[in-house]
Amino acid sequence: MSRLAPPPPSALLPRRGRGLRDACFVVTLFVVGGSYVLLLAALLGADLRYVAPDDFHRIVQQPETQAAARLTFLTSTVAAVIAVWVATPLAYLLSRFRFPGRVLVDLLVDIPLVLPPLVMGLSLLILFHVRIGEWQLEAWLQQTFGWRVTYEVPAIILAQFTVICGLAVRTLRTTFDMLPVRTEQVARTLGCSRYQVFRYVVLPQAGRGLFTAFVVAWARAVGEFGPILVFASATRFRTEVLSTSVFLELNHGDLGAAVATSLFLLAVALLTLVALRLFGLGGRV
Amino acid sequence: MIELTGVGFTAGLLRLHDLNLYVDAGESVALMGRSGAGKTSLIEVICGLRPLDAGRVMLNxxxxxxxxxxxxxxxxxPQxxxxxxxxxxREQLEFAPRMAGTSAKVYRSRCExxxxxxxxxxxxxRSVLGLSGGELQRVAIxxxxxxxxxVLLLDEPFSSLDEATRLEMRALLNQVQTETRVAALYVTHNAQEARMMGQRILNLEGGFLRPVVVPVPRSEAKPSSEIPEVPQSESPSGP
Incomplete structure (x- = not known):
């Protein structure tokens, strides 16, 4: 094999203008990417500029806002707990097992992530009120257990759960996919049943993923609006949550209160993000 | 004792069939072969982690x-x-007996x-995070x-260890085998490591398991438990 000729001495010198081109590239990154950050900052700034301290004081004092905040945190927490509880086995199944219809299940689980939330609420309303012969789910639940769902608190939880469970499945699926299968295989050779592998090997390693799934699901539930409005309505002191409060305040023409409530929701979202960065899969702030 | 008879399995594009292997109780056999020859897959077959297309696996x-x-x-x-x-x-060593429902009193002293x-x-x-390669190896064993x-199945057990730690681990495993009389199969692609660990060496190549004749330097040509006689073929009927 012939030897390669050595490069000419000029090729070893630094190329002219490279520094300028690199600087242009980095500036372009900042300008194009920064435009979105600027938009978000402008939105936040405009809201803060618009709202008066009195508006905050007023919404905090309002009994209906207090009730809406209590109901928001209660329903969101219950929905997020149920979502993670249901999503964990489903995500583990999708991550580790090959079964007929797996692709279809995977596809179905993603539907809440892409479907307009309003449509989800409408579908829930239809599910509970469609008649199959003489039978109707809403009527059957009321007659058999005395439970009323539509336009009641359970409707809020169900609407939140339907949307956030898909999100929790996606987060947990990523978590389980990231865990090495080999540790589970070794645990099997050490005499573990499949349940023991899941309980004592998989779950302890998935702690951060579970926390992330819960927080993401909870934050999404707090901000959920469309399906709640359709399936649970927005009745003051009954099914009003913070996101529907903004809608009600807007309808009443009280823009100040609407913006103040929105900023409160924004603060909750920011706190959630910080918690995720500190303790979740997102690493450290 | 490990006994494979007419074993066939598929691992991705690799298809192996009619593999026969015998490892006696207390014996250590090194399994060599190039990367992708199917060594790890064969270990998984013995563990029951990979399905068989044909054949039989017998343990003791x-x-x-x-x-x-x-x-x-x-x-x-595993590697x-x-x-x-x-x-x-401590919890790593106590894991298996704890899962088996053994009483804490019994397994604590045994693990110690x-x-x-x-x-x-x-x-x-200590947590296993932050231990050295040799320490991690000992914990895994x-x-x-x-x-x-x-039986003991070790897949490339010393690939990440330095020479001194390898020698130390080899002596340790010899001691363990003497005490427990378990059959051991070591997978490696390193000829030196195979000579070090196996009383016999087998080579998995082209879908066949063949015994390897170890060239013994004249100066070392004396009866040794580490380089025993190499059988002519792997028989499923045992020694």
Whole structure:
């Protein structure tokens, strides 16, 4: 094999203008990417500029806002707990097992992530009120257990759960996919049943993923609006949550209160993000 | 004792068939072969982690072909060790007996004995994160042994260790085998490591398992337990 000729001495010198081109590239990154950050900052700034301290004081004092905040945190927490509880086995199944219809299940689980939330609420309303012969789910639940769902608190939880469970499945699926299968295989050779592998090997390693799934699901539930409005309505002191409060305040023409409530929701979202960065899969702030 | 008869399996594009292997109780056999030859897959077949297309797997004279990995009582140390990152060194060794429902009193003292033998007693309360390669290796072997296995399967056990630690681990495993009389199969692609660990060496190449004749330098040509006579062929009927 012939030897390669050595490069000419000029090729070893630094190329002219490279520094300028690199600087242009980095500036372009900042300008194009920064435009979105600027938009978000402008939105936040405009809201803060618009709202008066009195508006905050007023919404905090309002009994209906207090009730809406209590109901928001209660329903969101219950929905997020149920979502993670249901999503964990489903995500583990999708991550580790090959079964007929797996692709279809995977596809179905993603539907809440892409479907307009309003449509989800409408579908829930239809599910509970469609008649199959003489039978109707809403009527059957009321007659058999005395439970009323539509336009009641359970409707809020169900609407939140339907949307956030898909999100929790996606987060947990990523978590389980990231865990090495080999540790589970070794645990099997050490005499573990499949349940023991899941309980004592998989779950302890998935702690951060579970926390992330819960927080993401909870934050999404707090901000959920469309399906709640359709399936649970927005009745003051009954099914009003913070996101529907903004809608009600807007309808009443009280823009100040609407913006103040929105900023409160924004603060909750920011706190959630910080918690995720500190303790979740997102690493450290 | 490990006995494979007419074993065939598929691993991706690789298809192996009619593999026969016999490892006697207390014997250590090194399994060599190039990367992708199917060594690790063969180990997984013995563990029950990979399905068989044909053949039979017997451990200590019992046909375990259809048995679940959890029932085979195999001490498996994979190449990446696969230690449980959320458990301390003590908990790694106590894991198998705890899962089996053994009383804490019994397994604690037994695991402490393994800890002493493997020289990891001083690391007892430490997490496995941050231990050296040799220490991790010892913990993985200890975890496998604490399950009181019938056979020991080690996949490239010393690939990441320096020469001195390798020699140390080899002596340790010899001691363990003398005490427990378990059959051991070491997978490696390193000829020196194979000579070091195996009383016999087998080569998996082109879908066949063939014995390797170890060239013995004249100066070392004396009876040795480390370089025994190499049988002419692998027989499923045993020695």
């Amino acid at each position: 004279g019992v046909d375990v072909t259809r048995w679940d990995p959890a029932d085979r009582r195999i001490g498996y140390v 990446d060790l696969a230690l449980f990152p959320h458990l301390s060194v 004995q393994w800890g002493e033998l493997l020289g990891i007693r001083a690391l007892w309360g 200890g975890r496998a042994l604490s399950a009181e296995p019938q």
